[in-house]
Structure formats: C-alpha cells, structure tokens
Amino acid sequence: MEYLDFELPIKELEEQLEKCVIIGKESDVDVTPTCKEINKKLVETKKEIYKNLTAWQRVQLSRHPNRPYTLDYIRAICGDTFLELHGDRGFKDDKAMVGGLGKINGQSFMIVGQQKGYNTKTRQYRNFGMANPEGYRKALRLMKMAEKFGIPVLTLVDTPGAYPGLEAEERGQGEAIARNIFEMVRLQVPIITIIVGEGASGGALGIGVGDRVYMLENTWYSVISPESCSSILWKSWEYKERAAEALKLTSSDMKKQKLVDDVIPEPLGGAHYDRETTFKTVAEYITKGYNELKDLSTADLIAQRMDKYSNMGEYKE
DSSP, X not given: OOOOGGGHHHHHHHHHHHHHHHHHHHSSOOOHHHHHHHHXXXXXXXXXXXXXXXXXXXXXXXXXXXXXXXXXXXXXXHGGGOEEOOOOSSXXXXXXXXXXXXXXXXXXXXXXXXXXXXXXXXXXXXXXXXXXXXXXXXXXXXXXXXXXXXXXXXXXXXXXOSOOOHHXXXXXXXXXXXHHHHHHHTOSSOEEEEEXXXXXXXXXXXXXXXXXXXXXXXXXXXXXXXXXXXXXXHSSGGGHHHHHHHHTOBHHHHHHTTSSSEEEOOOTTOGGGOHHHHHHHHHHHHHHHHHHHTTSOHHHHXXXXXXXXXXXXXXXX
8 A cells, every 4th residue: 555645644553553463463462452552543543634634635645546547446336247449430549538338236338437557557558547639539439329329428537637749739639628528518318427536627528527427535626737727826836735725626615616416425545445335335326326317308308417517607796
C-alpha cells in the first residue's frame, strides 16, 4: 500500500501493528492487549484524518495509485459477461477510452469509460487516461449502437482531461467532445454517469452527460485541475491547494450546487482500502438509477435530461 503525505500517521500505526503481530507469533509473549490498543488508535486516527479532508487532499485521493480504475469496476461488477468493443471506424482504437457490453444484476448495459494505467508501461499505453478524438468517436459509436438496440448506457469518468496534443487538435478534439455532448443530450436510452476518479474539463464532459450523475466520495469534477488553475492565476503550481478550495470541485460541493444527483460513499480511507465494498456499492447505485429511469417514455426521458442541464447555473440575486 502506498501512502499520501497526510496518511503518514496511519502508516506508522499500521507498521506498529504489523510488528506487534510478528512479535506475538515469534515469541510466547501475549501481545493481544497491545495489538487491540494499537488497532483502536488506528481506527480513531483514520476517522479523524478522513473526516477533515481538504479539497486538495480529496484530489490526491482521487489520484491514488492503488485506487480502482474503470476496468477494475467493469470486471468486478460485470464479471465474465463483459465484451469489449474496439475502434471508431474512422481512424483507430483509442486505448484511453474503453467500452463494450456487459450485464449488471441481469440488465445489459453499454459501458464506456476512460482507463488509466497501473505502471509506467500501461500508463503510456493508455495515454494516462487522456482520450484522443477517436476515443470520443468510439464512445459515441457505442452509445448510438446502444440506442439502436434499446440498451441503457453507463459511463465511468476518470480522466485528467482530453489529450491536448497537436495531433488531437488536428483531428478535431473540440468537435468530437462537442458532438458527444450534443448527441448524449438527445440519446433515446437512459444514461447513468459515475465519476470514479478525476473528472476534469471537457475530457470528462465528453462522456459525462447523464440522466443520473453520481460521484464517488473522494473524487472531483471541475472545468480545470487545481494545478492548471494555479498556474493560470498565480503563474505557479504552489497555490494548487488554494485553487482546489476555490474551484468547489469535491463531491459534496457538486451535490450542494445540484450539478450531480448523489454522492456514493466510500469505505474509510478511500475506495482502494476496501475494493469489494466499493464495487458492491457502485453496482447498487447503478441498479437504483436504472430502476428510476426504465419506465419513462423516450420523450419524458429526453425532456427531463434537457431540463436538468438547462437549469444548471441558475441563481438568485
């Protein structure tokens, strides 16, 4: 397990607990009371730390290297029913955007999401979760296929942003994202969107339009990353913590501003501490969201979706 800087007190206590257990196994000394005391202190420390997380610390948690990624959720929730589909039928298959058919609690879904890598090699292979235009066109192709066969769509968002390279711009990055938003707003099947990690900029919005939009507790959703915001406003990354607070990008902020529908709770310490519980909770929210939408007529579904996004940004003087 890797630890973030604010998790170091937890690391120390877990190391103490591990040493205590080893001493108990290698000697005749009864260390049970000591282990219980350390474990009690460990739980209290975890509760204290994770109860008072800053916006920047939640951003750090969303990027934790041990955190489950899109394919982890798909494999855990869909099992062997997932069939990955490839290519945009125009340029090539973008490895940063994955998609395919899978069953969740007996219901078929077309699942689309950004995928990051687990190590240097796979991160390069997946382009660090930053999709090119062909990735968004592949996502749209799969969503239109789902519409054709009446299959609901599930999107899993986890990206630091769409790829900003010259070749991506040459192939129409902005148009591809705008086209996806335009088509998703009027897609004739239910769309459930879950922010499972980072939700940055247009890269997230390109697959982020949904009838139900949920965020995991330790994720963020914003027009720009704290580092980029800091570099624009203060010409330095040193103010990223201040930028994170100002952007109001946490799940609780998004729920308060009615930009997402609900926050999915994570186990104490984050999704990576108890993956099985996280996967189970996410599956429950997907099923709940679908059950709320499945009986709506196509006209009502699209009308409600359009109203939802049209009403965002309203305020009173």
